[in-house]
Amino acid sequence: MGRYLLRRLGQMVIVLLGATLILFACLFVIPGDPVGSLGGSERARDPAVVKQLRQQYGLDEPLVVQYATYVGKLVQGDMGEDYTQRRQVSEILLPKLVNTSKLAVAAMAIDVLLGAAVGTLAALKRYSFLDTVVTLVTTLLVGFPTFVIGMLMLNLFAVQLKWVPVIGDPSDPVQLILPSVTLAIIDAALVARLMRGTMLEVLRADYVKTAIAKGVPKRQVLLKHVMRNSVIPVVTYIGISFGGLMGGAIITETIFNWDGVGMAMSTAIQQQNNPIVVAVATWTVAIFVVLNLLVDLLYAMLDPRIRLS
Structure with a gap:
């Protein structure tokens, strides 16, 4: 190790x-x-x-x-000086990283809880009405662009119903709901489809059929064998997706005026503010490589056949 x-x-x-x-x-x-x-x-x-x-x-x-x-x-921890504000890049980006982290964690929580649960139910109720609805809805959601979902939600809940302000405030937990759901809804659909597909494949595996034939309780088979082996591909996708979110969701943050890394990156590109662009890109790559390492370590915990050598 x-x-x-x-x-x-x-x-x-x-x-x-x-x-x-x-x-x-x-x-x-x-x-x-x-x-x-x-x-x-x-x-x-x-x-x-x-x-x-x-x-x-x-x-x-x-x-x-x-x-x-x-x-x-x-x-040495120095990411340079911002061109427009004449301040250290780390000083500017730190609060924005915190705001983006809130958004990313909330979106990932929705992905895991909603996507995995829906995908599991669809697999266990294969070819049922629930499975058909899940397959249809997830297929439609995957085809929707993020900015369309964001604009629809913003118009409905902020403009029409006036449940939340139009301007996003990262310090208000209520205003975290719309952007996090917008970010999560497509990924949750993908997680549900991935979870359903892998569970169906595992359910057809010989070791699962053998465990059932030996009289192992169905609940134990599902938790110990089916669920554990089904989440491995899902863990990979979630790790990659979370890395992308931590790098800043430019479209979503811009729509909801969320003061995060994505919005800072968008502004910096327009202004050719290279220190900000390079700093955000470096941060994003660092997050991806760290998450890849964590996913590999988690693989070894989930599947004893995998050895880190």
Whole structure:
């Protein structure tokens, strides 16, 4: 286990370096100059001011030098300075990360509780009316774009019924409901379909039929054999999905005016505020690689046949 963790940690470092290098290369070839967002309107047109600002933020250096400088500061916990607010990126993003975390955790709770429960019931009641309804509804939900669901919910519950304010307030738990449901509803449908499919496959397995033939109580067979083996693919999907949510749900956060990482990323891209863009991307990649490691460790707990070697 110790060797495996060390190897995976080394891989995580390589992935982070590779992802940030690719991102720097992409930003380097994108048309436009971020200096325009540094000095406002008139100041940014003055050649002397432009030169000074480019030197101040190291934008006149080659890509390799800029990247090396960024990595050196990142190791020390410095993610750079925001171009527009002249503040440390970590200071700006920390409260937004907290808001996004609230949204992601709430959405994942809905995914797990609703999706897994519905998928399990549909599998146990195969070809019943409930199974047909679940299959139909989940198929329709998967085909809906997130922004359509968000706008419909916002119009119904905020504009028409006036149950919640239009402007999202992360400090109010009530206002967490609409954006979290919007984020969760499509993933919950996918989890339900995945859970149903894997459960049906496990129910047809020989070891399940053998356990039932030996007289093992049905409840024990379901909990110990069927459920435990059915959740493994679901765990993989949930881990990946949660990583995406922690990286910021740009569309949902923008619709509900939720002051999170996704909204900050959207604004930074429009302003060519590269330090924010790079910081959010680095955070997202880090979350993904950590979650992949946790999912692999959880695999070994759920399935004794898997060995981390």
